[in-house]
Amino acid sequence: MAQRRTDLAVEAHQLWREGAGEAASLPGVRSEEREREGYAVTAVTISDKASGEALGKPPGVYITLELDGLFRREEDAFHRAARAIAGELSPLLPDGPALVAGLGNRAVTPDVIGPLAAEHLLVTRHLVEQVPEHFGGMRPVAASVPGVLASTGVESADAVAALARELKPACVIVIDALASRSLERLCRTVQLSDSGVVPGSGVGNHRQALNAETLGVPVFAVGVPTVVDGATLALDLLERAGAPAPERDALAGGADLFVTPRDIDSRAADLSKALGYGISLALNPSLTVDDLTMLLE
Numbered sequence: 001m002a003q004r005r006t007d008l009a010v011e012a013h014q015l016w017r018e019g020a021g022e023a024a025s026l027p028g029v030r031s032e033e034r035e036r037e038g039y040a041v042t043a044v045t046i047s048d049k050a051s052g053e054a055l056g057k058p059p060g061v062y063i064t065l066e067l068d069g070l071f072r073r074e075e076d077a078f079h080r081a082a083r084a085i086a087g088e089l090s091p092l093l094p095d096g097p098a099l100v101a102g103l104g105n106r107a108v109t110p111d112v113i114g115p116l117a118a119e120h121l122l123v124t125r126h127l128v129e130q131v132p133e134h135f136g137g138m139r140p141v142a143a144s145v146p147g148v149l150a151s152t153g154v155e156s157a158d159a160v161a162a163l164a165r166e167l168k169p170a171c172v173i174v175i176d177a178l179a180s181r182s183l184e185r186l187c188r189t190v191q192l193s194d195s196g197v198v199p200g201s202g203v204g205n206h207r208q209a210l211n212a213e214t215l216g217v218p219v220f221a222v223g224v225p226t227v228v229d230g231a232t233l234a235l236d237l238l239e240r241a242g243a244p245a246p247e248r249d250a251l252a253g254g255a256d257l258f259v260t261p262r263d264i265d266s267r268a269a270d271l272s273k274a275l276g277y278g279i280s281l282a283l284n285p286s287l288t289v290d291d292l293t294m295l296l297e
Contacts, residue, residue, distance in 0.1 A: 004181045004232040005231070005232050006179060007178035007225065009057050009193070012056055013031060013044050016054060016055055026054055026055075027050075027051060028047045028052075029044065029045070029047070029055065030044070030047070031044050031045075036065070037081070037083050039068075039081065041063060041066075042063070042066075043061065044062045044064070045060075045061050045062075046061075058195045058196070058211075060194045060195030061193060062191060063193070064189055064192075065081075065189065065190045065192075066185075067081050067271070070188075071187065071267070078270075078273070078274060078289075079289045081278070082278045082281060082289050083278075084278070085192070085274065086280075089220070089222070089279065089282040092194050092220060093171055093220065093283070095170060096169070097141070097142070097167065097168075097169045097170055098171050099141075099171075099172045100121055100279060101114070101118075101145075101174045102115045102117050102121075102144070102175045103156050104175075104176060106147075110258070110260040110264055111177050111226070112272070113177045113223075113224050113268055113275070114145070115145045116273075116276075117272040117275040118144075120276025120277055120296060121276045122280040122292055123143050141284075144159070144163050146160055157209065157214060160174070164217060165216075169217060171217055171220060173221075173279060174196070174221050175221075175223070175275060175279075176221065176222075176223050177223065177224060177225075177227070178223040178224060178225040179225060179229060180227075181228065181236065182228070183228060185225050186225055186260070187261055187268070189224065190274075190275065191221070191222075191225075192222055193220065193223075194218065194219075195221065196210050196215075196220075197210050197219070197223070198210075222275055222279065224271050224275070226264065227259060228259050229258050229259075233259055
């Protein structure tokens with residue numbers, strides 16, 4: 001049977017339950033639902049390696065926020081989205097300086113989430129050091145947009161690791177684009193996790209991992225699904241139509257096809273700004289969205 005591809009733990013858990021039966025439970029996996037700022041939140045905790053292997057994810061906490069209101073441009077949706085991201089991310093972070101890495105390729109719109117989000121990040125490391133009388137109470141934050149191997153000749157993981165060795169942050173936050181199994185979650189969902197990231201894994205282009213083992217400090221991943229692969233999309237559409245799922249070989253060509261929304265430009269811009277603001281609020285919770293707007297814009 002053909003397999004569906006996803007970077008989202010909430011979807012991986014759903015797929016496992018679909019295969020094992022809705023009543024089945026996976027030892028070592030806990031799922032909790034809640035609401036923050038009017039947005040639905042699902043937290044999936046994978047507590048052991050065996051359960052992680054069943055879901056195809058390393059052990060850790062995976063928090064999914066459904067930001068549909070931002071997509072529909074509801075009143076105060078952006079402010080609420082930024083505060084919701086901050087509220088879920090902040091408890092995960094240790095105290096101390098932070099390094100934020102925006103991964104992705106500026107030349108490929110579905111992969112521009114990381115670089116764009118970094119543009120909306122409040123960078124404070126130089127201010128804390130140079131103007132302590134005004135900014136000494138803020139957390140030092142540095143940012144990097146390492147680019148992609150094809151453009152720089154340097155693996156993103158190597159570039160971030162070198163910078164981490166130099167700056168010695170208490171943690172690294174990595175922003176990246178993801179793949180989903182569902183059209184409904186494209187550019188509407190944010191996943192936060194404390195297990196790091198493997199750049200390019202969502203599109204089958206696995207690069208070196210960025211995690212606590214490779215960087216030597218806690219690594220937190222912030223991602224947005226911007227693509228769904230053709231085979232996964234076909235399987236979901238067939239399932240909705242009530243048609244039987246084909247064998248794996250019948251959809252082999254779909255693994256090289258990736259689908260993204262036609263308005264990906266505006267969606268990527270909106271979500272990237274929400275991520276940048278949300279991460280900035282998580283790192284410096286004394287600030288407000290209006291404070292960030294004044295400082296950044």
